[in-house]
Amino acid sequence: xxxxxxxxxxxxxxxxxxxxxxxxxxxxxxxxxxxxxxxxxxxxxxxxxxxxxxxxxxxxxxxxxxxxxxxxxxxxxxxxxxxxxxxxxxxxxxxxxxxxxxxxxxxxxxxxxxxxxxxxxxxxxxxxxxxxxxxxxxxxxxxxxxxxxxxxxxxxxxxxxxxxxxxxxxxxxxxxxxxxxxxxxxxxxxxxxxxxxxxxxxxxxxxxxxxxxxxxxxxxxxxxxxxxxxxxxxxxxxxxxxxxxxxxxxxxxxxxxxxxxxxxxxxxxxxxxxxxxxxxxxxxxxxxxxxxxxxxxxxxxxxxxxxxxxxxxxxxxxxxxxxxxxxxxxxxxxxxxxxxxxxxxxxxxxxxxxxxxxxxxxxxxxxxxxxxxxxxxxxxxxxxxxxxxxxxxxxx
Amino acid sequence: xxxxxxxxxxxxxxxxxxxxxxxxxxxxxxxxxxxxxxxxxxxxxxxxxxxxxxxxxxxxxxxxxxxxxxxxxxxxxxxxxxxxxxxxxxxxxxxxxxxxxxxxxxxxxxxxxxxxxxxxxxxxxxxxxxxxxxxxxxxxxxxxxxxxxxxxxxxxxxxxxxxxxxxxxxxxxxxxxxxxxxxxxxxxxxxxxxxxxxxxxxxxxxxxxxxxxxxxxxxxxxxxxxxxxxxxxxxxxxxxxxxxxxxxxxxxxxxxxxxxxxxxxxxxxxxxxxxxxxxxxxxxxxxxxxxxx
Numbered sequence: 126x127x128x129x130x131x132x133x134x135x136x137x138x139x140x141x142x143x144x145x146x147x148x149x150x151x152x153x154x155x156x157x158x159x160x161x162x163x164x165x166x167x168x169x170x171x172x173x174x175x176x177x178x179x180x181x182x183x184x185x186x187x188x189x190x191x192x193x194x195x196x197x198x199x200x201x202x203x204x205x206x207x208x209x210x211x212x213x214x215x216x217x218x219x220x221x222x223x224x225x226x227x228x229x230x231x232x233x234x235x236x237x238x239x240x241x242x243x244x245x246x247x248x249x250x251x252x253x254x255x256x257x258x259x260x261x262x263x264x265x266x267x268x269x270x271x272x273x274x275x276x277x278x279x280x281x282x283x284x285x286x287x288x289x290x291x292x293x294x295x296x297x298x299x300x301x302x303x304x305x306x307x308x309x310x311x312x313x314x315x316x317x318x319x320x321x322x323x324x325x326x327x328x329x330x331x332x333x334x335x336x337x338x339x340x341x342x343x344x345x346x347x348x349x350x351x352x353x354x355x356x357x358x359x360x361x362x363x364x365x366x367x368x369x370x371x372x373x374x375x376x377x378x379x380x381x382x383x384x385x386x387x388x389x390x391x392x393x394x395x396x397x398x399x400x401x402x403x404x405x406x407x408x409x410x411x412x413x414x415x416x417x418x419x420x421x422x423x424x425x426x427x428x429x430x431x432x433x434x435x436x437x438x439x440x441x442x443x444x445x446x447x448x449x450x451x452x453x454x455x456x457x458x459x460x461x462x463x464x465x466x467x468x469x470x471x472x473x474x475x476x477x478x479x480x481x482x483x484x485x486x487x488x489x490x491x492x493x494x495x496x497x498x499x500x501x502x503x504x505x506x507x508x509x510x511x512x513x514x515x516x517x518x519x520x521x
Numbered sequence: 522x523x524x525x526x527x528x529x530x531x532x533x534x535x536x537x538x539x540x541x542x543x544x545x546x547x548x549x550x551x552x553x554x555x556x557x558x559x560x561x562x563x564x565x566x567x568x569x570x571x572x573x574x575x576x577x578x579x580x581x582x583x584x585x586x587x588x589x590x591x592x593x594x595x596x597x598x599x600x601x602x603x604x605x606x607x608x609x610x611x612x613x614x615x616x617x618x619x620x621x622x623x624x625x626x627x628x629x630x631x632x633x634x635x636x637x638x639x640x641x642x643x644x645x646x647x648x649x650x651x652x653x654x655x656x657x658x659x660x661x662x663x664x665x666x667x668x669x670x671x672x673x674x675x676x677x678x679x680x681x682x683x684x685x686x687x688x689x690x691x692x693x694x695x696x697x698x699x700x701x702x703x704x705x706x707x708x709x710x711x712x713x714x715x716x717x718x719x720x721x722x723x724x725x726x727x728x729x730x731x732x733x734x735x736x737x738x739x740x741x742x743x744x745x746x747x748x749x750x751x752x753x754x755x756x757x758x759x760x761x762x763x764x765x766x767x768x769x770x771x772x773x774x775x776x777x778x779x780x781x782x783x784x785x786x787x788x789x790x791x792x793x794x795x796x797x798x799x800x801x802x803x804x805x806x807x808x809x810x811x812x813x814x
Contacts (some may be wrong), residue, residue, distance in 0.1 A: 160740025206568065321784060327745075330665070330776075337531070351738055356747035359662065359734050362653045362660070362661075362662030362663065362664065363649065364653055381640065436778065
């Protein structure tokens with residue numbers, strides 16, 4: 126009898142030890158204020174759900190995950206917040222980031238302090254091309270979207286192309302990557318107009334008329350967020366979508382943009398979503414969407430899905446490493462030809478050289494249906510990962 | 522380049538100019554009469570868009586009465602803000618007012634985020650105006666004519682108010698010499714409340730009027746107040762007609778800049794601002810600061 130008591134006491138001790146184990150601290154930087162707060166808050170929700178599930182299943186390496194969220198704001202502010210999280214909160218990992226310029230500013234800081242940074246949203250290809258050893262991206266980047274768009278565009282009969290994109294790094298790089306790739310695949314295309322409205326513009330009418338005057342058959346656009354919504358609302362009454370035969374817009378499949386447009390969304394736009402809540406039609410994905418909707422009252426947007434999967438993929442890497450040591454986690458991401466993680470949306474493969482994830486990309490044509498108050502992607506078209514694997518200058 | 526297209530481009534510039542005028546005129550009016558640089562002006566513009574969205578419950582057909590209601594709400598909000606927050610700082614150094622209005626900007630931004638959430642809100646134009654009209658063989662959104670007409674109407678009414686009514690004359694007098702006005706027995710505090718309320722109401726009207734073609738989110742306040750400042754810096758801070766001229770120039774420069782050098786279209790507007798600041802630092806129609814003796 127006495128022996129049993131000891132065993133029981135030991136078991137309790139071990140059990141409470143696991144519970145009381147020191148948490149793995151993660152500092153998550155997202156855009157939680159300003160014009161794009163809706164993106165940041167969706168990402169935050171994705172992280173919250175992932176962490177809740179991980180901790181409910183006993184945490185990682187028997188340790189719970191503890192996330193501190195911070196509003197990253199501008200690059201300067203983000204660097205300050207990142208340093209605060211590293212030095213004061215003593216976080217083991219940095220996570221998240223919505224804005225490209227913020228990611229470029231924070232990455233060198235994280236790298237210097239040897240605190241691995243896992244990026245789930247910011248999409249500038251330059252981030253992973255910096256070849257920083259402790260920086261990883263678990264979502265696809267803008268170059269992969271541009272290459273996918275070019276793959277679609279090359280199959281179209283259209284030769285006269287034009288661009289409209291926000292006048293900053295993301296817009297410029299997206300178009301450059303797209304048109305360069307398209308000309309490789311289909312040398313006879315011609316650029317008839319390029320329009321560069323200021324990021325966050327409210328009025329697009331002059332750009333729309335100038336674009337239409339150049340009589341392009343097809344238009345590539347990297348407008349996103351509120352810009353995409355305002356542009357869409359203004360372009361419709363100009364008859365833009367009636368005269369343009371083919372309109373392709375990476376990240377246009379964001380619920381943040383499709384929900385406010387509602388039933389007024391132009392149909393037949395080819396847009397990408399990184400993650401789209403209705404794809405794939407697996408039980409696991411349906412369960413995730415339901416759980417997310419029950420908890421937050423919204424469908425998971427693409428960046429909520431990517432934040433959720435990013436956290437799960439990081440957990441998988443830590444589990445594989447058997448430790449939270451930065452070099453061990455780095456090795457876990459890189460070993461065996463790169464970590465392969467089975468996400469809801471498909472297989473995510475971490476390329477060891479540049480720490481960029483490659484995966485099948487979900488695109489689709491916008492369509493208004495009775496089932497949802499906003500346009501959905503129908504039909505969905507999936508671009509296989511191999512079509513987006515661009516060469517990297519990083520070496521491993 | 523054919524005349525038809527130039528006309529179309531001119532009209533797009535005019536449409537943008539009218540939204541800029543509605544946005545900026547209140548800022549100029551308030552500065553003129555009260556001497557306050559109102560950083561929260563863009564926030565009232567944003568609030569107007571949210572209020573419209575809220576009062577019509579997402580139904581575009583409610584636009585007309587919705588806009589009237591928003592203007593009424595704007596008057597009430599403006600009067601309350603002036604009476605409760607602005608009045609205590611009138612005698613203080615300018616940076617008190619700047620800090621106060623900047624704080625107001627932050628409070629309103631967080632306030633709308635709490636009330637409406639961070640998602641973009643959008644309202645289409647009423648069905649009758651959702652279609653293009655044809656201008657020289659090219660489609661042009663019918664709603665923009667409403668926007669242009671509204672800006673002209675507001676400019677006309679303001680002209681009548683300032684030039685043809687007694688209160689308007691007092692407002693103009695207040696911009697020149699507030700103390701003298703008080704000495705003459707005019708109830709200046711009441712007048713200032715009225716002007717501030719009017720300025721705020723104009724901002725909310727501007728926000729509401731652009732919602733059918735744009736989208737609103739908590740962050741647009743900052744973008745809006747920057748645009749408003751560019752307009753009044755060019756036109757002259759404190760001058761209603763300056764706001765009209767500044768908005769017109771910026772709208773048209775953007776419209777034609779896009780045609781001439783699309784790669785640098787947004788630089789033209791700032792270039793204009795630089796030139797104005799160098800040549801006439803008080804703005805095109807502004808008054809040079811009086812030399813104090």
